[in-house]
Amino acid sequence: MEGIRDLLTIQVDIPNLDTPDDDLLEEAIKRPGLFDSQLYLFETVGTLISLVSKSPEQQANILLSIVSPLLDELSSNLPAAQEGKDVMPILRIHHSIMALGNVAKGFPDYPSPVPEGYILPSLDVFRQVARAILGCLEAMNVFKDVRNAVSC
Numbered sequence: 001m002e003g004i005r006d007l008l009t010i011q012v013d014i015p016n017l018d019t020p021d022d023d024l025l026e027e028a029i030k031r032p033g034l035f036d037s038q039l040y041l042f043e044t045v046g047t048l049i050s051l052v053s054k055s056p057e058q059q060a061n062i063l064l065s066i067v068s069p070l071l072d073e074l075s076s077n078l079p080a081a082q083e084g085k086d087v088m089p090i091l092r093i094h095h096s097i098m099a100l101g102n103v104a105k106g107f108p109d110y111p112s113p114v115p116e117g118y119i120l121p122s123l124d125v126f127r128q129v130a131r132a133i134l135g136c137l138e139a140m141n142v143f144k145d146v147r148n149a150v151s152c
Contacts, residue, residue, distance in 0.1 A: 001048060001062065004041060008066065010073065010095045011035050012088065025087045029145050037094055042099045046106020053119060060122035064105060067125060070096045071132050082139055090143060093136055097149040100129050 013033040017024060045066055052073050053059030073096045079090035133150055140146045 001066075003046065004045070007038070007041055008045065008069075008099075010039060010070075010092065010099060012091045012095060014088070014091075025090055025143070025145055028087065028091055029094060032042050035135040039098060039102045042102035044107070046103040048106070049103075050107045050121065056119055056122060059119060060125050063103075063122050063125045067100060067129055070100050071129065074132050074136055078099075078136060078139060081143075083095075084142075090140070090146065093140065094149045097133055097136065097146070098152060100133060101149070101152055 013028065013031075013035065014024070015027050015031050015033075016088035017027060028038040049059060049062050053062060073092055077092045077096075080086060081093050084090070106128065111118065117145070136146065139151045
């Protein structure tokens, strides 16, 4: 995990617009870039955390070390993003929400029947993530791209 931590810094690419009428936010999200590849890393990190954790406490600590920078990114960009004047904070929030969702996607579905020794995912950490995402959604529900990120 430590070997790829530097790759988990979200990369935001601002494209050159083809025409002045194009929506910069929409174009930045729909054009593939480095971030699209990073999403696979975030999902892989979730999978690794779910597989290598020996105890719920260890899992929570590792998971928190991954999601904390993303949660900090959400809270630091929210005031500027709410103004809607600059596309960069909105993109950072969009990308952070997508990354948090992909970390969660890496965790397996709840098994039925539950095997012996199964470690439940760290629900406290996921609860914290969900609250942060819902707070961003409430504050930024006027941005379709943020709503779409939350639904993914």
